Amino acid sequence: MDDAILRLSGVSRSFGDFKAVDDVTLEIREGSITGLIGPNGAGKSTLFNVIAGELAPSSGSVSLSGTDVSRLPPDQRFALGLGRTFQIPRPFARMSVLENVMLAPLKQTGETLLGAVFGKARIREQEEAIRNRALEVLDFLTLRPVSDQPAGKISGGQMKLLELARVLMGDPRLILLDEPAAGVNPALTEVLIEKIEDLNRGGKTFLIIEHDMDFVMRHCDPVLALAEGKVVFQDLPILRGVALQAKTGKLTAIIGPNGAGKSTLIKAVAGLLSITEGRVLLQDRQITGLAPDRLSQAGIAYVPQTDNVFRTLTIQQNLDLVLKSHHNPAERIQDLFERFPVLAEKRRDKAGSLSGGQRQFLAVALALAVEPRLILMDEPSAGLSPRAAEEVLDHVRQLTRQGVSVLLVEQNVKQALRRADHCYVLAEGRNQIDGPARELLIDPALGRI
Secondary structure: OEEEEEEEEEEEEEEEEEEEEEEEEEEEEEOOOOEEEEEOOOHHHHHHHHHHHOOOOOOEEEEEEEEOOOOOOHHHHHHHEEEEEOOOOEEEEEEEEHHHOOOOOOOOOHOOHHHHHHHHHHHHHHHHHHHHHHHHHHOOOOOHHHHOHHHHHOOHHHHHHHHHHHHHHOOOOOEEOOOOOOOOOOHHHHHHHHHHHHHHHHEEEEEEEEOOOHHHHHHOEEEEEOOOOOEEOOOOOOOOOOOOOOOOOOEEEEOOOOOOOHHHHHHHHOOOOOOOOOEEEEEEEEEOOOOOOHHHHHOOEEOOOOOOOOOOOEHHHHHHHHHHOOOOOOHHHHHHHHHHHHHHHHOEEEEEHOOOHHHHHHHHHHHHOOOEEEEEEEOOOOOOHHHHHHHHHHHHHHHHHOOOOEEEEEOOOHHHHHHHOOOEEEEEEEEEEEEEEHHHHHHHHHHOO
16 A cells, blocks of 8 residues: 655756755655655755645655645645645734634635625634634643734744644645744644644644754655755664663663653653564564554553643543553552552542643553553653752652663663663664763763763
């Protein structure tokens, strides 16, 4: 079965004698978040413009879901499910954020002379539906509080979210993002990443140009590299020959600089990313390539960095949902409430109303609910206050004293080393150092990674 949503075959684009894109052939797999990297002047934005229909290819073809769109204008590609954002947002600055989003849908009744004259009732009905849809999109992207503000007055990061909101009004299957993190503060970057991953889980495919390699290494798979208009690497390996062991009843930490491949590694172990080479063994059992549900049955639980609880459900409902197939859910929930008293106190509160630390406790409780042998945790202290981070990491350490094995990716190096038994240091997708955590805490070589 062909799972390519976008296919380029021999695509070139010239400006006079200069070939900005040179014989590019590639496929974008449906359901992927594909990264496109390369130096300035490599041809990335030109390639995006060819894909989106802003520029026609000088030669070659572009097909979307099997349909040749090489000569179609951008609006027709948008209607077929291809949306794109721009590196520099282009809102109508004097119009409100909501009005900008409402303009996005194509073929509105009031845009034609006959529709404007004879279809007033239809216009009102359609406008109300578009308004409701726009408000839903703004809610999803956390822009509802600024919906009435002029688009030219909101922050740069909010403008990037507004760009995405306008694209989502067309319900695209494939979204091209041109440097979404450029000029965006870290807090809004995290919101943007969270929404991209939410949309991806809901079936949207992304092709992303990005210079922030940490962003690419954490969130894109596969990665394509472009240089001098040519694809020089496809399926860029983020991890290269990584080897590690997580021992029974021990806390094993994985640390390293941004972009080292830490989160990619733990997602690969959790079955969320494919492994192209190597093996994963659980107590000598081959589990490479097993789906997440099969890994859960084998005794592995995964706690992602974000979206690790059901925010619209109460604490009790979160646990009920996870334990619906358990032989004695009431007893297991009581055990978890005894372990996490703060969750017992707030059992009727929605998970989205909890503090960051309390949500992490709930995420850990959901992982423990199925009584795993190994818990994989991706940066549980990220975004927490120092005190909350200490509390969460202390509890992670306590899990091992109760016989649970933990493989932990953590950005807070010193706090991780103070609690871990053994630690692996990654850089550029490879093993660099490993050893007892207490020894690495004072190893001067760690500071040079």
